[in-house]
Amino acid sequence: MTARKPVIVWIRRDLRLADNPALLEAARTGRSVIPVFIADGTLAGLGAAPEWRLKLGVQHFAETLRRTGSRLLFRQGEALPVLRALVAETGATDVYWNRAYHPDEIARDSEVKSELKAIEITAKSFPGNLIFEPWQVQTGAGGFYRVFTPFWKNARGLPVSDVMPAPQTLRVPDHWPASDNLAAWASRHRMNRGAAIVAPYLLLGEQAAQHRLQAFCDERLQDYARDRDFPAKPATSGLSEPLAYGEISPRQIWQRAKVLWEQGVGGAETFLKELVWREFAYHLMYHTPHILTRNWRAEWDAFPWNTDENHPHVIAWKQGRTGMPFVDAAMRELYVTGRMHNRGRMIVASYLTKHLMTDWRIGQRWFSDCLTDWDPASNAMGWQWAAGCGPDAAPYFRVFNPETQLQKFDPGGTYRHAWIAEGDLCASETAQYYFKAIPRSWHLQAGNTYPAPVVTVKDGRERALSAYETRSF
Numbered sequence: 001m002t003a004r005k006p007v008i009v010w011i012r013r014d015l016r017l018a019d020n021p022a023l024l025e026a027a028r029t030g031r032s033v034i035p036v037f038i039a040d041g042t043l044a045g046l047g048a049a050p051e052w053r054l055k056l057g058v059q060h061f062a063e064t065l066r067r068t069g070s071r072l073l074f075r076q077g078e079a080l081p082v083l084r085a086l087v088a089e090t091g092a093t094d095v096y097w098n099r100a101y102h103p104d105e106i107a108r109d110s111e112v113k114s115e116l117k118a119i120e121i122t123a124k125s126f127p128g129n130l131i132f133e134p135w136q137v138q139t140g141a142g143g144f145y146r147v148f149t150p151f152w153k154n155a156r157g158l159p160v161s162d163v164m165p166a167p168q169t170l171r172v173p174d175h176w177p178a179s180d181n182l183a184a185w186a187s188r189h190r191m192n193r194g195a196a197i198v199a200p201y202l203l204l205g206e207q208a209a210q211h212r213l214q215a216f217c218d219e220r221l222q223d224y225a226r227d228r229d230f231p232a233k234p235a236t237s238g239l240s241e242p243l244a245y246g247e248i249s250p251r252q253i254w255q256r257a258k259v260l261w262e263q264g265v266g267g268a269e270t271f272l273k274e275l276v277w278r279e280f281a282y283h284l285m286y287h288t289p290h291i292l293t294r295n296w297r298a299e300w301d302a303f304p305w306n307t308d309e310n311h312p313h314v315i316a317w318k319q320g321r322t323g324m325p326f327v328d329a330a331m332r333e334l335y336v337t338g339r340m341h342n343r344g345r346m347i348v349a350s351y352l353t354k355h356l357m358t359d360w361r362i363g364q365r366w367f368s369d370c371l372t373d374w375d376p377a378s379n380a381m382g383w384q385w386a387a388g389c390g391p392d393a394a395p396y397f398r399v400f401n402p403e404t405q406l407q408k409f410d411p412g413g414t415y416r417h418a419w420i421a422e423g424d425l426c427a428s429e430t431a432q433y434y435f436k437a438i439p440r441s442w443h444l445q446a447g448n449t450y451p452a453p454v455v456t457v458k459d460g461r462e463r464a465l466s467a468y469e470t471r472s473f
């Protein structure tokens, strides 16, 4: 009687109906479908903002499923016992999911798959969260890539399958198994006041992501290559946030932009290339998982980084009070919006690791607490790139100058004005708001004098280069 047995779809960071291979395959069996989200140990290490954002995403997707007549079950506990219990309760014979690539998730999923198979449950995983599976893009010798350009040249020519439709219907089981309390879980977060501050900047849910993609392709893509580096311009897609929770799939973005590329729309190729940086980050995380926690190049272990998280320079960096307007503007943007422009990310990461000679993992931790688009692979790759210790990294001796960068990418001072209130007689609302948003314990006020640089461009550069030149490796 398999025909009547339900299929369990284990929902993870794939909070969407369309282009969701596991969900579609389950619907196509014609059997009832039980979608479940499991809050397990892999979520324990999430920073405050991404944890809060994930919970909002799960709640939103539960609402989306409810509108189709289905539901999202929610269970707390380790994945294997939860799935085993659900199989026993429902008589399901199949469990489907879309693949995840973090080393902890790979280990968990492999165990779940073999244990379910051992009790004669069909456990199937699908490729749904990347354009190219990490093992699919290979060098001529059959290995993995360490450098982006050849990865891109190879990947751009590979076939990409069509986007899948949302299931037309999801058959419901005769009896829904009980769910743990999703609302109670979702309201338990560590953002406190931060939630209300960041909330207006969120791009939440599948529909919002699709609208954004459409608007971006219609209005911004044409000028993307020209404008994408200017932090005051609304020139980029902002899709990293829904991508991080699977509210949109990279394949949906790829296929839309690829058509425009083929039609000769300016900016489309550059945009696709940026999207493939995300693929490259996953490729690296899959083949060299130590990128997440250790210097990718082990010789950098001997470098004399500052590892004191409470060093006054690190505190000034986190609080946007380094005295370097580009760095401070970007750090304040992060605090208020949960986002930071890519140029800002490169500048603040370079300033922390080079001028302040601080271990990149201190910056990585701060980002992982503050970013609503936090993504383990892109984040680690970005930090190791900026610090000079990663694969295909910016060489350590190439030190971004935050002053000339500001002149070049914010020539009219719009970005600076948006985030730096001190000394500005007509300080913008956002710049003033920063001081309302930050904890009182920081003792900062908009009327304060703007600080002198904690380390000047020249001193920081010379110190970093001298440490680099006298290094023991």
Ligand SMILES: Cc1cc2nc3c(=O)[nH]c(=O)nc-3n(C[C@H](O)[C@H](O)[C@H](O)COP(=O)(O)OP(=O)(O)OC[C@H]3O[C@@H](n4cnc5c(N)ncnc54)[C@H](O)[C@@H]3O)c2cc1C
Binding pocket: 228, 236, 237, 238, 239, 240, 241, 243, 244, 271, 274, 275, 276, 277, 278, 279, 281, 340, 341, 342, 343, 345, 346, 349, 367, 371, 373, 374, 375, 376, 378, 379, 380, 382, 383, 386
């Ligand atoms: C130190 C540092 C930390 C970063 N941390 C993250 C992070 O936690 N999460 C994250 O998604 N990105 C991260 N990035 C990459 C990049 O800054 C963001 O992806 C980008 O700013 C997102 O804005 P967007 O969606 O408007 O990008 P767009 O310019 O519209 O680009 C489209 C998509 O391409 C991908 N992309 C673009 N640039 C990069 C890049 N350099 N690396 C990887 N993917 C890229 C993203 O998925 C992005 O949504 C980091 C970069 C640095 C230097």
